[in-house]
Amino acid sequence: MEIDNVMHLRRTALLGIIAAALYLGGCPTPLSPRPADAGAQVDAGTFDGDMGLPDGDLAASQDGTALNCTKLSDQCNNGVAVSGKCVKVPKTGSCSDGDSCTDNDTCSGGKCVGKSRDCSKVKDQCNKGVCDKGACKKVPITGACNDNNSCTENDTCRSGVCEGTKKKDDQEPNDTYPGKKNPGINSCPGTAKWVTGAAYPATDVDWYNFTYFYKAVNCPVWPKMTLTSPSTTATFQICAFHKGKTCTGSGKPSCLKGTAATYTTSTETLKGCCASGKAPLKMETKPSNLSCGSFFVYVRVKPLGGATCQEYKISYKNHIAP
Ligand SMILES: [Ca+2]
Ligand SMILES: [Ca+2]
Numbered sequence: 001m002e003i004d005n006v007m008h009l010r011r012t013a014l015l016g017i018i019a020a021a022l023y024l025g026g027c028p029t030p031l032s033p034r035p036a037d038a039g040a041q042v043d044a045g046t047f048d049g050d051m052g053l054p055d056g057d058l059a060a061s062q063d064g065t066a067l068n069c070t071k072l073s074d075q076c077n078n079g080v081a082v083s084g085k086c087v088k089v090p091k092t093g094s095c096s097d098g099d100s101c102t103d104n105d106t107c108s109g110g111k112c113v114g115k116s117r118d119c120s121k122v123k124d125q126c127n128k129g130v131c132d133k134g135a136c137k138k139v140p141i142t143g144a145c146n147d148n149n150s151c152t153e154n155d156t157c158r159s160g161v162c163e164g165t166k167k168k169d170d171q172e173p174n175d176t177y178p179g180k181k182n183p184g185i186n187s188c189p190g191t192a193k194w195v196t197g198a199a200y201p202a203t204d205v206d207w208y209n210f211t212y213f214y215k216a217v218n219c220p221v222w223p224k225m226t227l228t229s230p231s232t233t234a235t236f237q238i239c240a241f242h243k244g245k246t247c248t249g250s251g252k253p254s255c256l257k258g259t260a261a262t263y264t265t266s267t268e269t270l271k272g273c274c275a276s277g278k279a280p281l282k283m284e285t286k287p288s289n290l291s292c293g294s295f296f297v298y299v300r301v302k303p304l305g306g307a308t309c310q311e312y313k314i315s316y317k318n319h320i321a322p
Helices: 002-026
Strands: 056-061 066-067 077-082 085-090 102-108 111-115 126-132 137-138 152-156 161-166 195-200 206-212 221-228 235-244 254-256 259-264 270-278 282-288 295-305 310-318
Touching: 056 221, 077 270, 195 206, 195 295, 221 235, 235 259, 235 282, 235 310, 270 282, 270 295, 295 310
Parallel strands: none
Antiparallel strands: 056 066, 077 085, 102 111, 126 137, 152 161, 195 310, 206 295, 221 282, 221 310, 235 270, 235 295, 254 282, 259 270
């Protein structure tokens, strides 16, 4: 009886071992991922192909060896195990691309992409705006530009600055008395003549002169002139000084426009009239002795301010000319 009990226990144990072996042989490999986990597009937060182990951490390979995929993780990717292999799964959100000249760095497709810094606010006609070490700065360019100076032309960018060449002033050089000679007024009533100049730069002084030819007592000749300018802000001073050719009487004008003034040369003092203000400036100077004959008129123009360049024209004529 005791022997039968021993044999029964041995049979029971043997059947248990066989049953256990059959069960293990018929089951799937315990560490294989479920089909739902296969594929590259796996959400890092729900992936469970690692049999419950933390994502990207100690996942398991197909042969059961634990996988550490953190080496594939970076600011825009999670390193996770998929089908027993470590793969990168892109993340979203902000990041840093390490470039101080980009803004709004964002993860996109597993890469950190920033938007290039907009430096257009520092650009101008002779500079482009460029980001350098995180700061916007100007970088000179070449080409035509506009220096907004009506007294220059052929404006060109030079070292980041727009500069033109000074327009030719046909009256220059004329900074000192007696200045540039211009056609005289020798007919009665005649027509107006013109002088075109530019008071440029601000310290410029322009002198020019012409002759009034006395014609006849019944057709007296004296200067009437008007300074005009395209500038609405520029102010000028215009003076007309007389000098008699054959007698002193014609060198003492009365000021029908403007106020009395004198100008002392190295040898004499000229008498004349001056007017100041914005254009148009009118000037009319009548010799005190109209029977004296021809006389010279010396005109001086000075810029008084209001514009970088002060273009002007002066019409001069016999006072009765149209
Ligand atoms: Ca000038
Ligand atoms: Ca001058």
